[in-house]
Amino acid sequence: MTRQSFLKGSFILMTAGLFTRILGMINGMVLARVIGDEGVGLFMMAFPAMLLVVTLTELGLPVAISKLVAEAQAFGNYRKIKLVLVWSLAIVGVISVVLTATMLLLIPITAKFLFADTRVVYPLLAITPVIPIVAVSSVLRGYFQGMRNMKPYAYSGIVEQVVRISLVATLANLLMPYGVAYAAGGAMVAGSAGECASLLYMLYVFKHGEGIKLKRPQPKALKGTREVLRDLLRIGLPTMGSRLISSLGNFFEPMIVSHALVIAGYSIAESTQLYGQLTGYAMTLLLLPSFITHALHVSLVPAVSEAYARQSFRMIHYRLNQALRIAMVTGGLSVVVTYCFAEPLMTIIYSSPESAQFLYLMSPFFMIFYFQAPMHAVLQALDLAKAAMYNTLIGAVVKTIMLFLLTCRPEYGIKGTALAICTNVVLVTVLHAAVMFKKSDSH
Secondary structure, three states, X not given: OOOOOHHHXXXXXXXXXXXXXXXXXXXXXXXXXXXXXXXXXXXXXXXHHHHHHHHHHHOOHHHHHHHHHHHHHHOOOHHHHHHHHHHHHHHHHHHHHHHHHHHHHHHHXXXXXXXXXXXXXXXXXXXXXXXXXXXXXXXXXXXXXXXXXXXXXXXXXXXXXXXXXXXXXXXXXXXXXXXXXXXXXXXXXXXXXXHHHHHHHHHHHHHHHOOOOOOOOOHHHHOOHHHHHHHHHHHXXXXXXXXXHHHHHHHXXXXXHHHHHHHOOOOHHHHHHHHHHHHHHHHHHHOOOHHHHHHHHHHHHHHHHHHHHOOOXXXXXXXXXXXXXHHHHHHHHHHHHHXXXXXXXXXXXXXXXXXXXXXXXXXXXHHHHXXXXXXXXXXXXXXXXXXXXXXXXXXXXXXXXXXXXXXXOOOOOHHHXXXXXXXXXXXXXXXXXXXXXXXXXXX
């Protein structure tokens, strides 16, 4: 089993993340040209639902597994690592079965009441195959993170994107004669196929590269189960709470925006197109450096957890400062490039120069967004996942209120949506920083 240092692990994840982001942008370019602004709008309306499903399926366990495995490995407790894996797989297995059945029953009934554009039901139904795949993948990713072996995690993302891109154009073109909604659904199925390929790769690495064999546990081996389950849920539930709040906010966002834009005087087709430009094009570019902050998040959780288990607070401060400096340099460069070259970038990548207005408006606010993920990781590693969840909740409530109040006003329209998103970014980051300063003062 290969184990990397914090910086080496982060670098591996960043390199793979850059590659997958480039592949993701290629995927977006293909989608934009095959299914158009309207199809991208439908896809992006269903995409938050997929994030919500993933959040519910994972139950926050990847972070909990990463933290517990890192702490157990620090003291050579491999029996505990086995228990963590066995019970995590059992939990996500039950959840995935229940969630898949629930979605298949509820989506056809509820979609027409929740969305202004009822065609979104097809990409929503196409999400369901990904649920059991994500369930097992989340456990394996958490395990590899905790063991500080970032290569399988990194390479699995590349495998996913390669398979996704290979299929997305084929499926979208194949289904386009039946309508843009079917084509958007085909694009979602391509994503599920990518997740499946990613899982198969991680299973292969786990079977051939790790020393742990998962068998039915004997009664003696179950000693400490209650403690492991308690720790998994103690860390996982607040982590899931943070992601669930964000996912619910993103899930309801297209509904609120589409209805608010209709109130502001736009047609349903126009509102779908504008939302696609904002979230499918502008936000994709603004979030491009997030592969770096995500890499820092993934590497920070086990690194800080191990330092915290050893009560090495100097190392915790050192790791956080490293991560924030990297985020500042990369995020600042991204903000300058996207702001200065907004219109050429949107024209070349998406053939949508009008979408540049969102980059001009949102780029300055996103500078501090890149600090958010490292801060959140440290809060989770320091057993402050509840505080992070409350910060996320406050930001989501403020964002949701502002979404409707600003978007439904004709003088703001879709720009009101952009301002609400920026407000959420600033507020949550400031709240995370406040909690960290308070924790730092106590040590």
